[in-house]
Structures are given as structure tokens and as C-alpha cells.
Amino acid sequence: MATAEPQACRSGSVHDTRPRIAVERVSRSFQSSTGEVVALADVDLTIPDGQFCCLVGPSGCGKTTLLRILAGLARPSSGRAVVRHDDPRRLAHSVVFQDYSVFPWKTVRQNVELPIRARGVSKREAAAAGREWLRRVGLVGFEDSWPAQLSGGMRQRVAIARAFACDPEMLLMDEPLAALDAQMRLLLQEQLLALSQEEAKTVVFVTHSIEEAILLGDRIVVMGARPGRVIADIEIPFPRPRSPAQVRKEELFGELHEYIWSLVRGQVEDQLRLDKATS
Template sequence: MSDRAFKGSAKAASADAKIAIRQLSKSYDLGHDQVKALETFDLSIHDGEFVCFLGPSGCGKTTLLRMLAGLETPSQGEIVVRRQTQDRPLTSMIFQETSIFPWMRVRDNVAFGLRIRGVPRLEQQTAVQHFLDLCGLGQFADAYPHQLSGGMKQRVSVARAFANDPEILLMDEPFAALDEQTKITLQQELLRLWNETRKTVVFITHSIDEALVLADRVIVMSGRPGRPIADIAVTFPRPRLVHELKAEPEFGRQWHQIWSLLGSQPQALPEKVK
């Protein structure tokens, strides 16, 4: 295990990174006050890496993800994302709450990204069918979302993002609202899907278990204003089985290590700056 404390040095953002975060910070205006969501930090994420950001609520991890998704802009600093090709979308986001469109059938929801890009219809159908089958949605292709359970809706959301074939997948606590069994099933399926595609994944979670099960690398965040306080390598061999992993002594050791790191942080309080 090569755990290294995170110093936030400029070295951390190397030149060949897939995602290079440099001197990034983000504040929000709340009337007369400004609330700092993210403290200035540097970080790089490499191509094909599965990275989990782990932290207490309010630590700005969702803000970071939304900036990567192009939904928000930094207050200071920059994020440089290295594109492989112009033919594929750069990012697709899987949101925490239900974000699939209730007025589209499951099939059309999964095809959404491809339709937006004007992919030929036949190609769309092949890709959609592939990911419907992979996500266990084959039977529900013509259903409307209101006919599905919460777990099935998140599967549609996952299928929609994968079918869009982006270079980077962004996931904002996609399984947080699900019951434990469904959550573990979907984590397992995500691992399988990821094994096939080996995309760069940035995954936000507040669950230590989830981070250790999924990631190559866990970035532990401080409370607000958020900044990385530790960068932990997770080296369990792949393919991984979620239920087996939890029985490993090393899993328990790392769980405890991260818990101590989080526990050393003061609870998130809004910090006012001028």
C-alpha cells in the first residue's frame, strides 16, 4: 500500500494528466456574504483511473464535479482536461437524484446522448440495446420511468451515461438514495461495466465502503471549505467482488484509516470571507 499524505503541492498537477486541477477555488455569493466551497488546491487524475472523492456533506465535492461537467465555473484557477478525440463527448454525468426524463421511454432515455449528437439511428439502436442488456433493463426498454423502482431508474441513468460513450464518467453519489442490497448490486454492475470500458471515472461519495470497493484512488476531502487532505491508493486486484472485498482484513484496515482522517476534521461550518 502506498498511502501518501496530500500536501497540495504544485507538483501534484503533472503535465500528462487526463484532468489537471490547478490552483482551483470556488466561492458562492450569498447576498452580502461569500461562502467558500472549495479551498485552493492542485490535483491530477490520470487516464483510465477510477477516482473517488470522499468527504462530509458540504465539502464542495459536488461543486467540483459540476465544474468538471461544465455546469459551473471556477472562481479562481483552472481545470485542464485533455481530450483524446473530438468525435466523442468529453463527460457524462450520473446524478444523485432521479434525472432520467419521465416523458421518455427507457429506450429513449438511454439513447438521449446519442440523439443529441446526431448518431445514425441504426448505430443508436445497437448501442442502446447493448447497454440495456448489460444493465439488466432489456425487458423494460419500452417502459416509462414511473413504472420503474428507484434502483431501476438509476440503472437507466447509468446506461444513459455509458451509452453516450464519454471519455470521462462523472458520478455524483448515484447510489446514495438506494437500499443496501440494491446499492451493492449496482456497485457490482458498475465494476463490471467499468472493467469492459476502463474509462476515467470521477465518483463522489460520502460512503467509505463505496469508495474502497470501487476506486483505484480515494481522495479524502476536508470539511468546508473543501480541499484534499489525503490521497489513498486502493490496490485490491480487479475484477473485484463487492461482498468478498468486505471480508478482507486490508479493507477493514483502510476503512479505519480513512475514518480516522475524516474524524480529525472539524465538522463542516460555513466560513465567511471578505
């Protein structure tokens, strides 16, 4: 991190300097009917505590696979990844999925309270934490609604509140805003930015949107496809606390956007050529 101020205010525990995530030569391949597909090839990645790290890349670059490995939902085919877990009473991480992960049979309040209660926290405390987080994502008055009664943006806010409310040591987000319409997406970007700045937690954030990655991240890891790998690792120099409007005005914002797009664009074009060659 280049800027001085965020370093101090965003580090979770002052004494422990071990990275939050250490990925060492992790590969992952899948068997498909046409043969072996290498989703990740020899990925090395170290994420320090408190960093907001965005994974950007074209479809098939393995960014979701990497996140799923970090979440413990998939295993590497080779190599190893270490996720730090300081306090066994807390979750090492919680995950916000793209969509469809809010349980339709639980009310908004019950959805948010479930992971808190699963940790053995008392009903009263869980209710208080749930209420607080629903307030912070602007869902006051919808506590007893069923997810089916909410809009997509509201449902995703439930998912975000749920992930934050159980106070995990780290947040893993897999394109949490991808299914939303453009305006709702802008709004939730602002909310996420504010929340992440207040909470100072490590966040790994997978997104297709370069702009979103620049606005939110301390760092952008650009990934390439076939096989999935890291092709660039870029530090975002905008100081915190920042706001989207502020960042968009910076000259550097445009340059960064252009640079990252040139990297991703090459990947997407390769993919087009490959698709044409195989068809």
C-alpha cells in the first residue's frame, strides 16, 4: 500500500503481521467431456490483513474458482492456500454470492441472524446485531418481509448485511452486484465502499467491472484465461476514506481504467479467436 494513512487505520490486528491470505502455486483443473480444463494454473497471491483486493478478468480466468478455494467450497488440484484464522470463536470468512443465496424460507431478519446464531451467540445479541446491520444497509421496515417480496437490490443488501453481521475476519464476495441493474449497482457500490471503510476487514472481491474494482479496491489483481493465472497486480493509490464521485474525478482513474482494460481486452480477444478456431 502506497499511501500512508490507510495502512494504519485498516490493519485489523496490529501485532500480527502475517498475511491474511497466502496462495502458493495453486492449480485447479476440471474434467470435462472434451478433456481437462485448467481453471487455475500456478497462482501465487499474498493478501495482507485489512486489504480490499479485487480480482478482475474475463470469464473463465478462474477468479471465481480461486474465491471458492479460499472459501473452502472447492479444493486446489495442487499447491496450497493458507487463510489466516485468528479467533476460533469468529468465522474465518463469510461469503456474498452473486445471487440466490438468501434463503427464501427465512424472513430478512432470520436470514441475517442465522450465521450469528450458528456461532452460539445469544438470541438477544444476535437480534441486536441483525437490527444494526439491517439499519446500515437501509432495510429498516423490511425485517419481517420474505425475500420473495423484495427487489433484487434489496435481496442483495440482505446478503451483504448477513455477511457483515456475523463479524467474520474476512469477506469473500463473488460478483455480489452483477445481477443488479446499473443504477442499483452504483448505489450499492457506494454502500459497500462506506461499509468496508468503516469495518477495516480484509475483502476479496471478484468482479467483471474494472470501474467497480478501482472504486472499491486497494489493489487489483488482473487474471487471464486458458489457463487461469495472474497477469498483473496493480496497487490503487487513491487514499481512504474515498468516495466514488471523488475517485471518478481523478485523472489517474481514467488512466488506470484504460490500462486495466487493455490487459483484459487482450484476454477477451484471445478468447474470441480461440472460440472461432475451435468452432
